[in-house]
Amino acid sequence: MKTTIYSARKIITMNPNRPETSHVAVRDGRILGTGTLDELAGWGPYDLDERFADKVLMPGLIEGHAHSMEGALWSFTYVGWFDRMDPDGKVWDGVKSVDDVVARLKEAEAALGGEDEPLLGWGLDPIYMDNVRMTRADLDRVSETRPVGVMHASGHILNVNTRGLELAGLLKPGQNHPGIPVGDDGLPTGELKSPEVMMPAGKHVGLDRSFLSSDPGALRNYARLCVRSGVTTSSDLGQQLDDDLLKMFLDVTGAEDYPVCMVAFRINFGLSPKELVDYAASLREQSTDRLELGRIKVIADGSIQGFSARIRWPGYYNGAENGLWYIAPDQLAEIYERALAAGVQVHTHTNGDEATQLAIETMETALRKAPDADHRFTLQHCQLASAAQFRKMARLGMCVNLFANHHFFWGDEHYNLTVGPERALRMNACNTALSEGVPMTIHSDAPVTPLGPLFTAWAAVNRRTASGRIQGAHECISVEQALHAITIGAAVTMKMDDVIGSIEVGKRADFAVLEEDPTQVAPEALKDISVWGTVQGGRIFEAATI
Amino acid sequence: MMDLPVSVIAGYLGAGKTTLVNHLLRHNEGQRLAVLVNEFGELPIDADLIESADDGLISIAGGCVCCAFGSDLIGALTDIRNMSPRPDHVLIEASGVALPASIAASVRLIDGLRSDAVLVLADAEQIRRNARNTYLADTIERQLSQADMLLLTKADLVSKQQLDEVRDWLKGNHPGKRILPVVSGQIPISAALGALPFPARQPSAADTAHSRFESIVLRPDGIVDADALGVALANDPGVDRAKGFVAGDEGMVLLHVVGNRHNTEAASGDHEVGVICIGLKDQLDPARIRGLPDAVRAGRAAE
Structure with missing residues (x-):
């Protein structure tokens, strides 16, 4: 029964009874106690470990909405606008023009073997490039013999070169599909919009299962990114878990050196409501220290910037038709009722406020049939929720995970185009959620935006958009509230706050090891704090060597 | 094919x-x-x-x-x-x-x-x-x-x-x-889906539960404008589905009608002329439908 006591420059505990301290004792991967060395010495013999003497410890950060697919993407070439760190810690510069995209892909192309091996880039976001439309001619400059593709940051558009179109059987005149724009020559431009038209070409440019879901390498890469961003517990919000995938998750996370606890949610696709709930319930007992199972993710609508979110009157600012339901309301109701009865937690993706309203009303009805005083059903994204909706959520015992990063990356777009100025101000309303009493966390939705809870906290505190405007100052939250959101707040939404989320006796020894004190730097500098690494379950992981 | x-x-x-x-x-x-x-x-x-x-x-x-x-x-x-x-x-x-x-x-x-x-x-x-x-x-x-x-x-x-x-x-x-x-x-x-075009495998015995529907086979003599016939069949309120081959100017044509829409495609090989028209018994008017090819020809001649 070995006890290790770590000293630190400062330990921010998120335990209000002892918010700051200097030492933490760890035994068997759990926190034995916090306090002064004298206080902790009372537990008996110990080793004093002073490696963190000049670091600041926080509870291990918790990402409540991300996808391990982020780890898979780095097998392909990053061509996004913003600088982004890969699992090796290399920071890739953002690319700022189509020529830059072509140049970066050419570099990657030179390293490929064979004449017809595919090449895939990801992360393109033309809204920062004056909405330039990339064409197959651009990508033909990379290669005329290989299929070349570029996936947009939204995940909803794929550009391919001429060879890619040819292989997909789409290089022919007379195309009449809303997702396939046609050029002056009567042939497709190479832009493929919407999943159904992306798939046939995607297969040929490398957009296959390894891109779309997780494999062992991706899961390990994802964990390395977690260490680099101080994350010790992460949701994997929406896996089409089956027995094979489950085995892979158990194998990979079961390795002695796997540095993260993954919380894998079963997405609602592919199973009837009854099968879905039964399957999720059956998974619970297979949970391990590093793989939490038995929760459900449901997708109710699409995305706001894709105009596929369901929004209420008066609809989209640019007059676009209302979006799409991704699930029939009656099926949502059946899932809620069955899950409540089975004690299975459900997190529901609702982007638009109509989808949020449906989820709230469905919840209210379901709770009458299957009351549960502590269900903590959580709305994910919930970007457009109004104050009235937050009040209702609080009364119904629901939680929320707001998309703070989105506000930075697409806030200007929402202001100008999708929902217009007034509703853009209330998007991802962290302050309203908290003041109305809804348990709240904030997220990256990686790979949609980069994983990094300190960045996400920065976004919620400052509410700056990519153009630098502060949008919706009333919804800014304090640094303390933001740090709460990315630790104990996230733990509450996943019903794990008895195990993680604060540095206090009895909890898992999960720490984020920081070079600076987030409560002392300027709020504008939160995102720039260096992460040394993590401690997860008492095991130490240094970012520089992970 | x-x-x-x-x-x-x-x-x-x-x-x-x-x-x-x-x-x-x-x-x-x-x-x-x-x-x-x-x-x-x-x-x-x-x-x-x-x-x-x-x-x-x-x-x-x-x-x-x-x-x-x-x-x-x-x-x-x-x-x-x-x-x-x-x-x-x-x-x-x-x-x-x-x-x-x-x-x-x-x-x-x-x-x-x-x-x-x-x-x-x-x-x-x-x-x-x-x-x-x-x-x-x-x-x-x-x-x-x-x-x-x-x-x-x-x-x-x-x-x-x-x-x-x-x-x-x-x-x-x-x-x-x-x-x-x-x-x-x-x-x-x-x-619902149209009949198999001629010649095809023998259909199984017709289902008596379907007696609310009726079908007739239209066999236009000689060459007919398949598109014009398609329009006429699609406009006929009694015809819900029609499918089959007719002889067009440039060879055999396969004609499909569903609801108010029709579609034609050139057919290779030899086919028996005949369009199976289906509709509700009380609405399908065989005499009217049999007159459509001539009406189409007359309309064409009048252009």
Whole structure:
């Protein structure tokens, strides 16, 4: 029964009874106690470990909405606008023009073997490039013999070169599909919009299962990114878990050196409501220290910037038709009722406020049939929720995970185009959620935006958009509230706050090891704090060597 | 080889899509159907029809198959197109909130496939209530407006008066659309999907439950303008489905009619002239239909 006591420059505990301290004792991967060395010495013999003497410890950060697919993407070439760190810690510069995209892909192309091996880039976001439309001619400059593709940051558009179109059987005149724009020559431009038209070409440019879901390498890469961003517990919000995938998750996370606890949610696709709930319930007992199972993710609508979110009157600012339901309301109701009865937690993706309203009303009805005083059903994204909706959520015992990063990356777009100025101000309303009493966390939705809870906290505190405007100052939250959101707040939404989320006796020894004190730097500098690494379950992981 | 016809079956939950698919499989009249469902989660095939299930493909009595397409509709359709022997007709059972026109648009991307028809099912008991539901109204409306034919299901579960009311309501909102009542989930495959063109395998014995429908074979003498005949058949209020070969200016032509829409394609090889026209017994007027080829010729001459 070995006890290790770590000293630190400062330990921010998120335990209000002892918010700051200097030492933490760890035994068997759990926190034995916090306090002064004298206080902790009372537990008996110990080793004093002073490696963190000049670091600041926080509870291990918790990402409540991300996808391990982020780890898979780095097998392909990053061509996004913003600088982004890969699992090796290399920071890739953002690319700022189509020529830059072509140049970066050419570099990657030179390293490929064979004449017809595919090449895939990801992360393109033309809204920062004056909405330039990339064409197959651009990508033909990379290669005329290989299929070349570029996936947009939204995940909803794929550009391919001429060879890619040819292989997909789409290089022919007379195309009449809303997702396939046609050029002056009567042939497709190479832009493929919407999943159904992306798939046939995607297969040929490398957009296959390894891109779309997780494999062992991706899961390990994802964990390395977690260490680099101080994350010790992460949701994997929406896996089409089956027995094979489950085995892979158990194998990979079961390795002695796997540095993260993954919380894998079963997405609602592919199973009837009854099968879905039964399957999720059956998974619970297979949970391990590093793989939490038995929760459900449901997708109710699409995305706001894709105009596929369901929004209420008066609809989209640019007059676009209302979006799409991704699930029939009656099926949502059946899932809620069955899950409540089975004690299975459900997190529901609702982007638009109509989808949020449906989820709230469905919840209210379901709770009458299957009351549960502590269900903590959580709305994910919930970007457009109004104050009235937050009040209702609080009364119904629901939680929320707001998309703070989105506000930075697409806030200007929402202001100008999708929902217009007034509703853009209330998007991802962290302050309203908290003041109305809804348990709240904030997220990256990686790979949609980069994983990094300190960045996400920065976004919620400052509410700056990519153009630098502060949008919706009333919804800014304090640094303390933001740090709460990315630790104990996230733990509450996943019903794990008895195990993680604060540095206090009895909890898992999960720490984020920081070079600076987030409560002392300027709020504008939160995102720039260096992460040394993590401690997860008492095991130490240094970012520089992970 | 002629293009393989693909029909989309859409409509909100409970409209009877699965019942219809099973009925068509059970009474396939010699047609080999390939059924594509969104997901196997809600297995849409009656157990007694399943011969074997293997690696994502379910084999069904009568040479029919069923598979799930998940997120790759185009891939699944391409696989079906490449099957040997090829099915006679592909049915896509859409999810309850799917918009069928976008599914049909994907079908049109694939060489060798022809988007044949969008059949939207409306539950006689529920459709008006669903259409008033805040969350569903626009989705239901979009589904109905994208139909080539509306199938009014569960017609036997409402009174005659209610049936008339719901039919009037549909007609009022979607003027000119063909509305076929479906009783106990039953409609002949020839009315829903069209008959097999001549010559084909012998159809199985006709189902007496389908006696509400009637078919006649139109055999125009000599050369006829297939498109003009298609327009005339599509405009005839008694004809819901028509399919078959006619002799055109440049050889044999395969003509399809569904609801108010028609389609022609050049046919290779020798075929017997004959267009099977199907409609409700009390609305199909054989004399009027037999007169259409001459009327078409007269119209053409008058131009």
